Amino acid sequence: MKDTWPLLDKIPFPAIRRGTLQTLQVNVGYRCNQSCVHCHVNAGPNRTEEMDTKTVDVVLDFLEKRRIATLDITGGAPELNANFRRMILAARDIGVKVMDRHNLTVQEQPGQEDLPEFLAANQVEVVASMPCYLQDNVDKQRGKGVYDGSIRGLKRLNALGYGHEDSGLTLNLVYNPLGPLLPPPQAELEADYKRSLGERFGIVFNNLFTLANMPIQRFGAILLSQGEFDSYLERLLHAHSDENLDGVMCRSLLSVNYRGYVYDCDFNQMLDLPLTRGDRERVHLSELLDDEIADNPIRVAGHCFGCTAGQGSSCGGALKEAAE
C-alpha cells in the first residue's frame, strides 16, 4: 500500500498547543468485522493487534487519577476486544461518560447478541458510522450487506430508547463522503438523514456528524493510485479556516494505541507520530499519570487540513456548529 506520509510531512500547518484534557480516546485494537475502503486504521477481520488486560488497567488508572470526563472507545470494532465490557463497567463505576465508536453490524457477530442491551444499561453514547442514508453508497464504501445490517442495528438501538428525546440514550451518526470531496453542510445533511431514515424505516437519532476523509492509510493509498492526492489536498487547503484551529479535537483529547502509547489524535496514531514530550521517542500512558500535558505542542502536518477544511470537522462533527 502506498504511503502518503512523505508528502504530508512536507506541507506546513499552523502551530497549535494542547488545552485541558477532557477525553481519553482509546483504540483497543484493529480487528473489525468490516474492511471499509476509507478506513483510516486499516482495520479488518484478519488484524490481530489488541489491547491486553494490563494496558486496560493502566487506562482505568489514568481515568481515575486524572479525573477524565469522557472515555471514547474505538478500534477496529472495539466490542470485539475481550476487555471491552470490563472497561466500560469500571469507567462507569467512577462516573466517567463512555462513548462507543460502533459500526452497527458488529451486533450480529457471534457473542454480541446482547450488546445493545449492555450499552443501554450502562448509558454508553453510541457513535455509529453511516456514510449515507442510501443503500448503494453505504455498500460501496463499507461492503455488501452492510447497509441492511446497519438498519437492523439502528432499529435494535431505537427499540431500547436510543435516539429518542429524553431517553438519556444518545445515538449519533457519522457521515463521511464516498470519494475525494468535502462533506456538505452538516445541518442540511442531518435533516435529509432524519427525513429519509424516519420515513422509510421509522429510525430516529440525535445528531449527524460530518467528517472529511483523511488522506492517510487506505484512503490515502487510493488517492495516490488514482492520481487524486494533490487535488484532494488542494481542496482541503483551499477550504481551511483559521477559525477552526481552536476546536480541533487534539486540543482536548489524548489518543492511546492498543499498546498504551499516546498520540495527539487517532490520525497521528495511524501515521505513527507519537506525542512529543522532551526528548522521549514515545510516551506511554503510564508515564502521564502525574505529568500535566496541557500546553504541549501538537504534532501537525498536511493531514491536519482534513480537520480544519470547510465547516471543519472534529470527532464531534462540524466545529462551527459545535461551538454554537
Ligand code: SF4
Ligand atoms: S467499521 Fe470502522 S474500523 Fe471497521 S473497517 Fe470500517 S471504518 Fe474501519
Ligand code: SF4
Ligand atoms: S489531524 Fe486533526 S486532530 Fe490530529 S493533530 Fe492534526 S489537527 Fe489535530
